[in-house]
Amino acid sequence: MRKVSLIPFAREVIKSSSSQCRSFSSSPSNNKLFVAGLSWSVDEKSLKEAFSSFGEVSEVRIMYDRDSGRSRGFGFVNFSREDEASSAKDAMDGKAFLGRPLKVSFALDKVQREPLTTRHSNRGATFSRSR
DNA sequence: GTTGAGCGTT
Numbered sequence: 001m002r003k004v005s006l007i008p009f010a011r012e013v014i015k016s017s018s019s020q021c022r023s024f025s026s027s028p029s030n031n032k033l034f035v036a037g038l039s040w041s042v043d044e045k046s047l048k049e050a051f052s053s054f055g056e057v058s059e060v061r062i063m064y065d066r067d068s069g070r071s072r073g074f075g076f077v078n079f080s081r082e083d084e085a086s087s088a089k090d091a092m093d094g095k096a097f098l099g100r101p102l103k104v105s106f107a108l109d110k111v112q113r114e115p116l117t118t119r120h121s122n123r124g125a126t127f128s129r130s131r
Numbered sequence: 132g133t134t135g136a137g138c139g140t141t
Contacts, residue, residue, distance in 0.1 A: 034138055063139055074137060100135090108138055 030082040031058070033089055034107035036074035038062070039098040044075065046098070051077050054091055055084020076107050 035047060048060040062075030079085035085106075093104035 036137055037135080040134085061139070061141095072137085072139095073135065074139090076139065103137085105138090110139055 028109050029107045031079040031085045032107040032109070033077040033079065033085050034074070034105050035077055035092075035102065036105075037097075037101050037103035038071070038073050038075065039100045040071050040073055042071065042073075042075075042098055047075060047077060050097060051079075051088050051092065054088035056080040077104075 033051075035051075038047070042062070044060045044062045047062065048057045051057050051060070056079065057077060058080045059078035060075065061078075063072045064070065065072055077085075077088070079088065089104045089106070092102050095102050
């Protein structure tokens with residue numbers, strides 16, 4: 001009669017905290033802001049001027065159309081600090097800019113530039129995409 | 132002279 005303490009389910013529910021990256025934020029991008037709702041006449045300098053008022057803007061990138069060359073109406077703003085980005089987002093999100101409501105939110109980490117390393121034989125047959 | 136939801140190249 002020995003009670004074999006057979007632990008049915010180990011209480012080690014504690015997941016292995018092996019990948020403990022720094023504090024997790026509620027957003028994938030920390031100081032990366034996605035700004036949309038911009039007027040088609042807004043440029044990076046205007047955006048930077050408007051956002052640099054909340055903190056130090058490290059980078060401002062507005063996407064333009066490659067077919068016509070006009071602005072797509074959305075861009076990205078990088079802050080040196082996440083505190084400034086959050087303030088700017090909370091401050092400029094929903095506000096009007098140049099007569100249009102601004103939509104600011106954290107940007108997604110889409111940038112993962114991979115060098116053109118020939119993954120497998122890249123026969124050099126590069127598709128010449130003219131347009 | 133236009134249009135209006137959205138997540139991007141070096």
